[in-house]
Protein backbone atom coordinates (compact mmCIF):
# COMPACT_ATOMS: atom_id res chain seq x y z
CA UNK A 1 0.00 0.00 0.00
CA UNK A 2 2.76 2.35 1.01
CA UNK A 3 4.70 1.97 -2.20
CA UNK A 4 1.60 2.57 -4.29
CA UNK A 5 0.88 5.87 -2.58
CA UNK A 6 4.47 6.93 -3.08
CA UNK A 7 4.18 6.30 -6.79
CA UNK A 8 1.70 9.16 -6.90
CA UNK A 9 4.37 11.63 -5.84
CA UNK A 10 7.44 10.27 -7.59
CA UNK A 11 9.35 12.95 -9.41
CA UNK A 12 12.80 12.95 -10.99
CA UNK A 13 15.50 14.23 -8.64
CA UNK A 14 13.21 14.20 -5.58
CA UNK A 15 12.98 11.97 -2.52
CA UNK A 16 9.63 11.43 -0.84
CA UNK A 17 10.34 12.24 2.79
CA UNK A 18 6.88 11.53 4.06
CA UNK A 19 3.21 11.35 3.27
CA UNK A 20 0.96 12.07 6.23
CA UNK A 21 -2.72 12.68 6.72
CA UNK A 22 -5.06 13.58 9.55
CA UNK A 23 -8.11 12.50 7.54
CA UNK A 24 -9.22 15.75 5.95
CA UNK A 25 -5.81 17.14 5.11
CA UNK A 26 -2.84 15.30 3.65
CA UNK A 27 0.68 16.46 3.01
CA UNK A 28 3.45 14.99 0.91
CA UNK A 29 6.94 16.29 1.52
CA UNK A 30 9.41 16.05 -1.35
CA UNK A 31 13.00 17.11 -0.92
CA UNK A 32 15.69 17.51 -3.54
CA UNK A 33 18.25 14.75 -3.66
CA UNK A 34 21.36 16.90 -3.21
CA UNK A 35 23.59 14.37 -4.96
CA UNK A 36 21.85 15.34 -8.18
CA UNK A 37 22.32 18.38 -10.36
CA UNK A 38 19.18 19.90 -11.90
CA UNK A 39 19.18 20.05 -15.69
CA UNK A 40 18.60 23.15 -17.75
CA UNK A 41 16.05 22.96 -20.58
CA UNK A 42 19.05 22.82 -22.95
CA UNK A 43 19.92 19.47 -21.33
CA UNK A 44 23.09 20.52 -19.54
CA UNK A 45 23.52 20.15 -15.79
CA UNK A 46 23.19 23.36 -13.79
CA UNK A 47 24.98 24.62 -10.72
CA UNK A 48 22.54 24.84 -7.78
CA UNK A 49 22.13 28.45 -6.84
CA UNK A 50 19.37 28.25 -4.22
CA UNK A 51 16.95 25.75 -2.70
CA UNK A 52 13.71 27.06 -1.28
CA UNK A 53 10.88 25.18 0.46
CA UNK A 54 7.56 25.86 -1.29
CA UNK A 55 4.03 24.50 -1.27
CA UNK A 56 1.42 23.64 -3.89
CA UNK A 57 -2.10 22.23 -3.94
CA UNK A 58 -2.63 18.75 -5.36
CA UNK A 59 -5.44 16.38 -6.24
CA UNK A 60 -7.73 15.10 -3.45
CA UNK A 61 -6.49 11.79 -2.08
CA UNK A 62 -9.18 9.49 -0.74
CA UNK A 63 -11.05 11.27 2.03
CA UNK A 64 -8.33 13.91 2.26
CA UNK A 65 -9.84 16.68 0.17
CA UNK A 66 -7.04 19.14 0.88
CA UNK A 67 -3.70 17.84 -0.33
CA UNK A 68 -0.57 19.93 -0.05
CA UNK A 69 2.79 19.14 -1.59
CA UNK A 70 5.67 20.70 0.31
CA UNK A 71 8.71 20.65 -1.97
CA UNK A 72 12.12 22.08 -2.66
CA UNK A 73 12.14 24.61 -5.46
CA UNK A 74 15.64 24.24 -6.88
CA UNK A 75 17.08 27.20 -8.69
CA UNK A 76 20.05 26.40 -10.89
CA UNK A 77 22.27 28.41 -13.16
CA UNK A 78 23.20 27.22 -16.65
CA UNK A 79 26.60 28.39 -17.80
CA UNK A 80 25.82 27.66 -21.43
CA UNK A 81 22.51 29.56 -21.59
CA UNK A 82 23.49 32.09 -18.92
CA UNK A 83 20.06 31.77 -17.28
CA UNK A 84 18.57 30.80 -13.93
CA UNK A 85 15.95 28.07 -14.05
CA UNK A 86 13.92 26.54 -11.23
CA UNK A 87 13.04 22.84 -11.01
CA UNK A 88 9.84 21.70 -9.33
CA UNK A 89 8.27 18.25 -8.93
CA UNK A 90 4.92 17.05 -10.34
CA UNK A 91 4.75 19.72 -13.07
CA UNK A 92 3.86 22.33 -10.49
CA UNK A 93 2.77 25.59 -12.07
CA UNK A 94 4.55 28.16 -9.91
CA UNK A 95 2.25 31.14 -10.48
CA UNK A 96 -0.76 29.08 -9.46
CA UNK A 97 0.84 27.14 -6.58
CA UNK A 98 -0.75 23.94 -7.85
CA UNK A 99 0.24 20.76 -9.63
CA UNK A 100 -0.70 20.55 -13.28
CA UNK A 101 -2.79 17.43 -12.65
CA UNK A 102 -4.85 19.25 -10.02
CA UNK A 103 -5.44 22.18 -12.35
CA UNK A 104 -6.48 19.81 -15.12
CA UNK A 105 -8.91 18.10 -12.79
CA UNK A 106 -10.52 21.42 -11.80
CA UNK A 107 -10.67 22.47 -15.45
CA UNK A 108 -12.43 19.22 -16.35
CA UNK A 109 -15.01 19.86 -13.63
CA UNK A 110 -15.47 23.40 -14.97
CA UNK A 111 -16.35 21.92 -18.34
CA UNK A 112 -19.49 20.31 -17.00
CA UNK A 113 -20.41 22.14 -13.79
CA UNK A 114 -21.11 25.75 -12.89
CA UNK A 115 -18.09 27.17 -11.02
CA UNK A 116 -20.23 27.54 -7.93
CA UNK A 117 -20.71 23.73 -7.89
CA UNK A 118 -17.07 22.94 -8.68
CA UNK A 119 -16.23 24.38 -5.28
CA UNK A 120 -18.43 21.76 -3.65
CA UNK A 121 -16.33 19.00 -5.20
CA UNK A 122 -12.82 20.38 -4.74
CA UNK A 123 -11.51 22.80 -2.11
CA UNK A 124 -11.00 25.88 -4.28
CA UNK A 125 -12.78 29.21 -4.43
CA UNK A 126 -14.80 30.04 -7.56
CA UNK A 127 -12.20 32.55 -8.69
CA UNK A 128 -9.37 30.02 -8.27
CA UNK A 129 -11.35 27.40 -10.20
CA UNK A 130 -11.85 29.88 -13.03
CA UNK A 131 -8.16 30.84 -12.93
CA UNK A 132 -7.04 27.20 -13.21
CA UNK A 133 -9.54 26.51 -15.96
CA UNK A 134 -8.39 29.50 -17.94
CA UNK A 135 -4.73 28.50 -17.63
CA UNK A 136 -5.40 24.94 -18.80
CA UNK A 137 -7.51 26.04 -21.73
CA UNK A 138 -5.00 28.67 -22.73
CA UNK A 139 -2.07 26.27 -22.69
CA UNK A 140 -3.76 23.08 -23.90
CA UNK A 141 -6.54 23.98 -26.33
CA UNK A 142 -5.33 23.74 -29.93
CA UNK A 143 -5.15 26.96 -31.92
CA UNK A 144 -8.04 27.67 -34.29
CA UNK A 145 -7.60 25.88 -37.60
CA UNK A 146 -7.83 28.56 -40.29
CA UNK A 147 -6.80 26.51 -43.33
CA UNK A 148 -9.26 25.42 -46.04
CA UNK A 149 -12.25 26.88 -44.26
CA UNK A 150 -14.55 26.84 -47.29
CA UNK A 151 -17.43 28.53 -45.48
CA UNK A 152 -17.73 30.54 -42.29
CA UNK A 153 -20.60 31.93 -40.22
CA UNK A 154 -20.41 35.37 -38.65
CA UNK A 155 -22.91 36.05 -35.91
CA UNK A 156 -23.57 38.44 -33.06
CA UNK A 157 -24.59 37.58 -29.52
CA UNK A 158 -25.97 39.72 -26.77
CA UNK A 159 -24.53 38.99 -23.33
CA UNK A 160 -27.07 40.99 -21.38
CA UNK A 161 -27.01 44.60 -20.27
CA UNK A 162 -23.55 44.59 -18.74
CA UNK A 163 -21.94 42.29 -21.33
CA UNK A 164 -23.14 44.06 -24.46
CA UNK A 165 -22.68 42.57 -27.92
CA UNK A 166 -19.93 40.26 -29.15
CA UNK A 167 -19.11 39.09 -32.67
CA UNK A 168 -18.35 35.42 -33.32
CA UNK A 169 -16.86 33.63 -36.30
CA UNK A 170 -17.53 29.91 -36.75
CA UNK A 171 -16.34 27.28 -39.19
CA UNK A 172 -19.61 26.56 -41.04
CA UNK A 173 -18.75 22.89 -41.54
CA UNK A 174 -17.36 21.82 -38.18
CA UNK A 175 -18.94 24.44 -35.94
CA UNK A 176 -15.53 25.30 -34.46
CA UNK A 177 -15.38 28.78 -32.96
CA UNK A 178 -12.57 30.68 -34.67
CA UNK A 179 -12.81 34.20 -33.32
CA UNK A 180 -14.56 36.34 -30.73
CA UNK A 181 -14.47 40.12 -30.45
CA UNK A 182 -16.27 42.86 -28.61
CA UNK A 183 -19.07 44.77 -30.35
CA UNK A 184 -20.85 44.10 -33.63
CA UNK A 185 -19.34 46.66 -35.96
CA UNK A 186 -17.31 46.29 -39.10
CA UNK A 187 -14.17 46.73 -36.98
CA UNK A 188 -15.13 43.78 -34.77
CA UNK A 189 -13.94 41.55 -37.60
CA UNK A 190 -10.59 43.27 -38.23
CA UNK A 191 -8.83 41.04 -35.71
CA UNK A 192 -10.10 37.92 -37.44
CA UNK A 193 -9.09 38.92 -40.95
CA UNK A 194 -5.70 40.07 -39.67
CA UNK A 195 -5.01 36.48 -38.55
CA UNK A 196 -5.58 35.05 -42.04
CA UNK A 197 -2.95 34.63 -44.72
CA UNK A 198 -3.88 35.44 -48.32
CA UNK A 199 -4.14 31.73 -49.04
CA UNK A 200 -6.48 31.20 -46.10
CA UNK A 201 -8.64 34.11 -47.23
CA UNK A 202 -8.82 32.73 -50.75
CA UNK A 203 -10.10 29.41 -49.39
CA UNK A 204 -13.19 31.05 -47.86
CA UNK A 205 -15.81 30.83 -50.60
CA UNK A 206 -18.96 31.61 -48.64
CA UNK A 207 -19.83 33.66 -45.56
CA UNK A 208 -23.16 33.36 -43.76
CA UNK A 209 -24.29 36.56 -42.06
CA UNK A 210 -27.48 38.25 -41.01
CA UNK A 211 -28.64 41.23 -43.05
CA UNK A 212 -26.81 43.85 -41.01
CA UNK A 213 -24.65 46.11 -43.10
CA UNK A 214 -21.61 46.09 -40.81
CA UNK A 215 -20.64 42.46 -41.38
CA UNK A 216 -21.40 42.74 -45.07
CA UNK A 217 -19.01 45.69 -45.46
CA UNK A 218 -16.28 43.85 -43.58
CA UNK A 219 -16.65 40.73 -45.72
CA UNK A 220 -16.76 42.67 -48.98
CA UNK A 221 -13.59 44.54 -48.18
CA UNK A 222 -11.55 41.58 -46.85
CA UNK A 223 -12.98 38.70 -48.91
CA UNK A 224 -14.17 40.31 -52.15
CA UNK A 225 -14.31 36.91 -53.89
CA UNK A 226 -16.53 35.24 -51.28
CA UNK A 227 -20.27 34.82 -51.71
CA UNK A 228 -22.53 36.19 -48.99
CA UNK A 229 -25.26 33.89 -47.70
CA UNK A 230 -28.20 35.11 -45.62
CA UNK A 231 -28.93 32.15 -43.45
CA UNK A 232 -32.26 30.61 -42.60
CA UNK A 233 -31.92 31.08 -38.86
CA UNK A 234 -31.77 34.86 -39.04
CA UNK A 235 -34.40 35.23 -41.74
CA UNK A 236 -36.91 33.15 -39.77
CA UNK A 237 -36.10 35.22 -36.68
CA UNK A 238 -36.66 38.39 -38.73
CA UNK A 239 -40.02 37.06 -39.88
CA UNK A 240 -41.02 36.27 -36.31
CA UNK A 241 -40.48 39.94 -35.53
CA UNK A 242 -42.77 40.79 -38.44
CA UNK A 243 -45.49 38.52 -37.07
CA UNK A 244 -45.11 40.24 -33.76
CA UNK A 245 -45.59 43.62 -35.42
CA UNK A 246 -48.78 42.36 -37.11
CA UNK A 247 -50.03 41.09 -33.77
CA UNK A 248 -49.40 44.41 -32.06
CA UNK A 249 -51.12 46.36 -34.81
CA UNK A 250 -54.07 43.97 -34.87
CA UNK A 251 -54.41 44.38 -31.16
CA UNK A 252 -54.44 48.14 -31.25
CA UNK A 253 -57.02 48.13 -34.06
CA UNK A 254 -59.22 45.39 -32.61
CA UNK A 255 -62.51 45.79 -30.81
CA UNK A 256 -62.61 45.17 -27.09
CA UNK A 257 -64.07 41.67 -27.64
CA UNK A 258 -61.42 40.58 -30.16
CA UNK A 259 -58.58 41.86 -28.01
CA UNK A 260 -59.30 39.15 -25.51
CA UNK A 261 -58.25 36.61 -28.14
CA UNK A 262 -55.08 38.33 -29.21
CA UNK A 263 -53.76 39.14 -25.79
CA UNK A 264 -51.27 36.68 -24.47
CA UNK A 265 -50.87 34.89 -27.79
CA UNK A 266 -47.38 36.15 -28.57
CA UNK A 267 -45.89 32.96 -27.25
CA UNK A 268 -48.21 30.68 -29.24
CA UNK A 269 -47.59 32.58 -32.43
CA UNK A 270 -43.85 32.37 -32.24
CA UNK A 271 -43.69 28.74 -31.28
CA UNK A 272 -43.88 25.99 -33.81
CA UNK A 273 -47.34 24.47 -33.93
CA UNK A 274 -46.07 20.98 -33.19
CA UNK A 275 -44.57 22.18 -29.93
CA UNK A 276 -47.82 23.60 -28.59
CA UNK A 277 -49.93 22.00 -25.90
CA UNK A 278 -53.50 21.06 -26.77
CA UNK A 279 -54.77 24.15 -24.95
CA UNK A 280 -52.27 26.34 -26.76
CA UNK A 281 -53.33 24.89 -30.09
CA UNK A 282 -57.01 25.50 -29.43
CA UNK A 283 -56.39 29.07 -28.34
CA UNK A 284 -54.31 29.69 -31.40
CA UNK A 285 -57.04 28.27 -33.62
CA UNK A 286 -59.59 30.66 -32.11
CA UNK A 287 -57.22 33.54 -32.58
CA UNK A 288 -56.47 32.73 -36.19
CA UNK A 289 -60.16 32.40 -37.03
CA UNK A 290 -60.83 35.75 -35.42
CA UNK A 291 -58.04 37.56 -37.18
CA UNK A 292 -57.32 37.18 -40.87
CA UNK A 293 -54.01 39.11 -40.91
CA UNK A 294 -52.46 37.04 -38.18
CA UNK A 295 -53.77 33.89 -39.78
CA UNK A 296 -52.04 34.72 -43.05
CA UNK A 297 -48.78 35.64 -41.34
CA UNK A 298 -48.81 32.41 -39.41
CA UNK A 299 -49.33 30.24 -42.47
CA UNK A 300 -46.64 32.14 -44.35
CA UNK A 301 -44.12 31.42 -41.62
CA UNK A 302 -44.37 27.69 -42.27
CA UNK A 303 -44.21 28.30 -46.00
CA UNK A 304 -41.09 30.39 -45.61
CA UNK A 305 -39.16 27.49 -44.05
CA UNK A 306 -39.94 25.40 -47.14
CA UNK A 307 -37.48 27.40 -49.21
CA UNK A 308 -34.57 25.75 -47.41
CA UNK A 309 -35.79 22.23 -48.09
CA UNK A 310 -34.66 22.31 -51.73
CA UNK A 311 -31.38 20.98 -53.05
CA UNK A 312 -31.47 22.75 -56.40
CA UNK A 313 -31.19 26.48 -56.72
CA UNK A 314 -33.89 26.64 -59.41
CA UNK A 315 -36.43 24.86 -57.18
CA UNK A 316 -35.56 27.05 -54.19
CA UNK A 317 -35.85 30.13 -56.41
CA UNK A 318 -39.34 29.09 -57.48
CA UNK A 319 -40.37 28.58 -53.86
CA UNK A 320 -39.00 31.98 -52.92
CA UNK A 321 -40.78 33.74 -55.78
CA UNK A 322 -44.02 31.98 -54.87
CA UNK A 323 -43.64 33.02 -51.26
CA UNK A 324 -43.01 36.66 -52.16
CA UNK A 325 -46.09 36.69 -54.41
CA UNK A 326 -48.27 35.23 -51.70
CA UNK A 327 -47.00 37.65 -49.07
CA UNK A 328 -47.60 40.63 -51.36
CA UNK A 329 -51.04 39.29 -52.33
CA UNK A 330 -52.21 39.31 -48.71
CA UNK A 331 -52.21 43.09 -48.92
CA UNK A 332 -50.81 43.20 -45.39
CA UNK A 333 -48.37 46.06 -45.16
CA UNK A 334 -45.78 44.41 -42.88
CA UNK A 335 -45.67 41.20 -44.90
CA UNK A 336 -45.35 43.06 -48.18
CA UNK A 337 -42.39 45.03 -46.89
CA UNK A 338 -40.65 41.91 -45.64
CA UNK A 339 -41.29 40.15 -48.97
CA UNK A 340 -39.70 43.02 -50.90
CA UNK A 341 -36.66 42.71 -48.69
CA UNK A 342 -36.39 39.00 -49.46
CA UNK A 343 -36.70 39.67 -53.16
CA UNK A 344 -33.81 42.14 -53.01
CA UNK A 345 -31.73 39.57 -51.13
CA UNK A 346 -32.63 36.72 -53.47
CA UNK A 347 -29.05 35.93 -54.52
CA UNK A 348 -27.79 35.85 -50.95
CA UNK A 349 -30.67 33.66 -49.81
CA UNK A 350 -30.42 31.15 -52.64
CA UNK A 351 -26.63 30.91 -52.23
CA UNK A 352 -27.30 28.37 -49.47
CA UNK A 353 -28.05 25.76 -52.15
CA UNK A 354 -24.58 26.03 -53.58
CA UNK A 355 -22.70 26.21 -50.30
CA UNK A 356 -25.01 24.01 -48.20
CA UNK A 357 -24.80 26.30 -45.19
CA UNK A 358 -27.57 25.32 -42.83
CA UNK A 359 -28.66 26.99 -39.65
CA UNK A 360 -27.96 23.88 -37.57
CA UNK A 361 -24.48 25.03 -36.54
CA UNK A 362 -25.74 28.44 -35.46
CA UNK A 363 -28.56 26.92 -33.45
CA UNK A 364 -26.23 24.42 -31.79
CA UNK A 365 -23.84 27.21 -30.96
CA UNK A 366 -26.61 29.33 -29.41
CA UNK A 367 -27.16 26.45 -27.00
CA UNK A 368 -23.45 26.38 -26.16
CA UNK A 369 -23.35 30.12 -25.46
CA UNK A 370 -26.37 29.90 -23.17
CA UNK A 371 -24.83 27.01 -21.21
CA UNK A 372 -21.36 28.50 -20.90
CA UNK A 373 -22.60 31.91 -19.80
CA UNK A 374 -24.94 30.31 -17.25
CA UNK A 375 -22.25 27.99 -15.84
CA UNK A 376 -19.66 30.69 -15.54
CA UNK A 377 -22.13 33.06 -13.84
CA UNK A 378 -21.42 35.97 -16.14
CA UNK A 379 -18.05 35.80 -17.84
CA UNK A 380 -16.76 39.34 -17.84
CA UNK A 381 -13.40 38.39 -19.32
CA UNK A 382 -13.68 38.01 -23.09
CA UNK A 383 -10.44 36.02 -23.48
CA UNK A 384 -11.75 33.41 -21.07
CA UNK A 385 -15.19 33.44 -22.68
CA UNK A 386 -13.54 32.77 -26.03
CA UNK A 387 -11.61 29.81 -24.61
CA UNK A 388 -14.72 28.36 -22.96
CA UNK A 389 -16.85 28.69 -26.08
CA UNK A 390 -14.05 27.27 -28.21
CA UNK A 391 -13.71 24.30 -25.90
CA UNK A 392 -17.40 23.49 -26.26
CA UNK A 393 -17.41 24.07 -30.01
CA UNK A 394 -14.64 21.52 -30.56
CA UNK A 395 -15.88 17.96 -30.93
CA UNK A 396 -12.99 16.39 -29.06
CA UNK A 397 -12.73 18.70 -26.09
Ligand SMILES: [Zn+2]
Nearest residue numbers: 040042078081
Ligand atom coordinates in the same frame (compact mmCIF):
# COMPACT_ATOMS: atom_id res chain seq x y z
ZN1 LIG B 1 21.11 25.68 -20.59
